[in-house]
Amino acid sequence: MAEVQYYTKEGLEKLKEEVQYLKTTGRSIISNAIAEARDKGDLSENAEYDAAKEAQGHHEDKIRKLEDALANGRLLDESKIDTSKVLALSKVTIKNSKNGATMTYQLVSESEADLKAGKISVASPIAKGLLGKKVGDKTEITVPAGKIEFEIMEISR
Known part of the structure; x- marks a missing residue:
């Protein structure tokens, strides 16, 4: 189980905004990079495609970690x-x-x-x-x- 983190109101809002950005704009950017790399031909020898897929994995990990932080975050009055x-x-x-x-x-x-x-x-x-x-x-x-x-x-x- 993740550790509880305490946040200020602005800190919690910033975290929510970052998750929202990564889920929308961030995913769109990575999706476009994958599509662009896919259009360049043979995927078995396409380093650009491999790099884009790896970036997608890192991006999704970051979203998961931030969502965990939000789930375990507590607002301090x-x-x-x-x-x-x-x-x-x-x-x-x-x-x-x-x-x-x-x-x-x-x-x-x-x-x-x-x-x-x-x-x-x-x-x-x-x-x-x-x-x-x-x-x-x-x-x-x-x-x-x-x-x-x-x-x-x-x-x-």
């Missing part, structure tokens, strides 16, 4: 998030104790993670180190660059 401690979907402002730099991240599911938008996966080392902590808590987190101590400055929705 952001208005009911407890802001007394860090949880999934919390927005957390942390301060690097060493250099004083502050960063704000929202903890989201892996599929919604986007570092440029300030969204990190709850499965990331930083998020794992922050989960359950409260404002004022200090935590040492092991990242690829070594161990860094962070202080939780603020928790919000």
Whole structure:
């Protein structure tokens, strides 16, 4: 059984839109590529046809995985998030104790993670180190660059 993933409203909508696109436009594009390759002659020696069929298989796998994610996805009501401690979907402002730099991240599911938008996966080392902590808590987190101590400055929705 697949693992339950929690999504924001926009993350769940984005997932639904992607599945819809892949099922309609994506399948149409691949179908056209297969038909075009088929028209080029002998299928037993047609590398283009083989590549198009392989792409179709990958495409269908992706649709299945996304549909599984949708089936096991749960929408979190952001208005009911407890802001007394860090949880999934919390927005957390942390301060690097060493250099004083502050960063704000929202903890989201892996599929919604986007570092440029300030969204990190709850499965990331930083998020794992922050989960359950409260404002004022200090935590040492092991990242690829070594161990860094962070202080939780603020928790919000």
